[in-house]
Amino acid sequence: MTDYPRIKTVGLSGVLITFGEKMGEAANRATLAFRAAIDAEDWPEVRESTMSLVSVFLLVDLVETPAEAVIERTGDLLASRDWYAAPLPLGRxxxxxxxxxxxxxxxxxxxxxxxxxxxxxxxxxxxxxxxxxxxxxxxxxxxxxxxxxxxxxxxxxxxxxxxxxxxxxxxxxxxxxxxxxxxxxxxxxxxxxxxxxxxxxxxxxxxxxxxxxxxxxxxxxxxxxxxxxxxxxxxxxxxxxxxxx
CATH class of the missing domain: 2.40.100.10 (Cyclophilin-like)
Known part of the structure; x- marks a missing residue:
């Protein structure tokens, strides 16, 4: 997992946070936990969050909001804990x-x-x-x-x-x-x-x-x-x- 998580922009439509190269329990756990945390943060620039097996996509208008600001904010949240060992969201x-x-x-x-x-x-x-x-x-x-x-x-x-x-x-x-x-x-x-x-x-x-x-x-x-x-x-x-x- 040393090369992950990764953040990259997707055109001007948002940012993609990827937790692994392929499906694995830890990468999927991190994806679930991070998406729940993003939704709880309720950032005004994030219009929607979606997820795949090992990644989270944040729908953000990168014309209106500079990509650097979104990446920095997302990076700070990523650095706040070990997402691969994070508990799964409550209420499942x-x-x-x-x-x-x-x-x-x-x-x-x-x-x-x-x-x-x-x-x-x-x-x-x-x-x-x-x-x-x-x-x-x-x-x-x-x-x-x-x-x-x-x-x-x-x-x-x-x-x-x-x-x-x-x-x-x-x-x-x-x-x-x-x-x-x-x-x-x-x-x-x-x-x-x-x-x-x-x-x-x-x-x-x-x-x-x-x-x-x-x-x-x-x-x-x-x-x-x-x-x-x-x-x-x-x-x-x-x-x-x-x-x-």
Whole structure:
């Protein structure tokens, strides 16, 4: 981490603070903590903050506000603590999202297990027992990237493209899970199926999940998922939640 964090301007639209060359727990933790601190500072020149896996972007009009001033102020905040060891933001939510693994609802579980070198039952045990963090949200509205999983799940994307997986699909690659918010093509393997809707455009809060939230995907049967779909119109897909201190 000796070369990080880094600050650079992005044209005249703002500054980008990067905490690592690639995804890692410490870099993502720093990103989450620093973004929360920026939002708490409520600097008037920062119109919006957004984040990726390992970086924070501050939307600032660099015509109106000199870049040097923003960089200096940002640098002072960066120097104020060790962001890689900073606590995660308060008020996050832990979700338990019921999930069907395998079957015709999630047909690539066995393939993913084979690539990882475990049998399908062990794959379900490991994945359903993992507690993963919302690392960032992107690619499609409300779509969360979740991780990280144990090293055995550092499997590559498939070479062919699956034409479409449905909303609520749980897919896997490179030690991460993605929970799809709509029917979408993907190169990640479809291993689980939920009824969870993270993108709720008609709701006051259109995204149920926030970066830093955590999820567990306990295994259920296809019949149980059908019951959830018939009875739950909230979008939670039978999920329960608790606030993390």
């Amino acid at each position: 939510t832990l979700w338990h999202v019921p999930t069907v693994y395998g079957t015709d609802l999630a047909p690539q579980l066995e393939e993913a297990a084979q690539v990882a070198g475990v049998d399908p039952d062990e794959a379900v045990r490991q994945i359903s027992g993992s507690r993963v963090r919302v690392l960032t949200i992107g690619f499609a509205p409300g779509q969360p990237y979740l991780g990280e999983l144990p090293e055995v799940w550092n499997i590559p994307r498939q070479q062919a493209l699956t034409k479409s997986v449905p909303a609520g699909a749980l897919v896997i690659a490179i030690k991460q899970l993605v929970l799809f918010t709509g029917a979408t093509p993907t190169g990640w393997r479809h291993i689980g199926q939920t009824a969870f809707e993270n993108f709720r455009p008609a709701a006051e809060k259109p995204f149920a999940l926030n970066p830093g939230d955590e999820l567990i995907f306990p295994a259920i049967s296809a019949a149980e998922l059908a019951t959830i779909r018939a009875k739950d119109s909230s979008g939670d897909g039978g999920a329960t939640r608790e606030v993390l201190a």
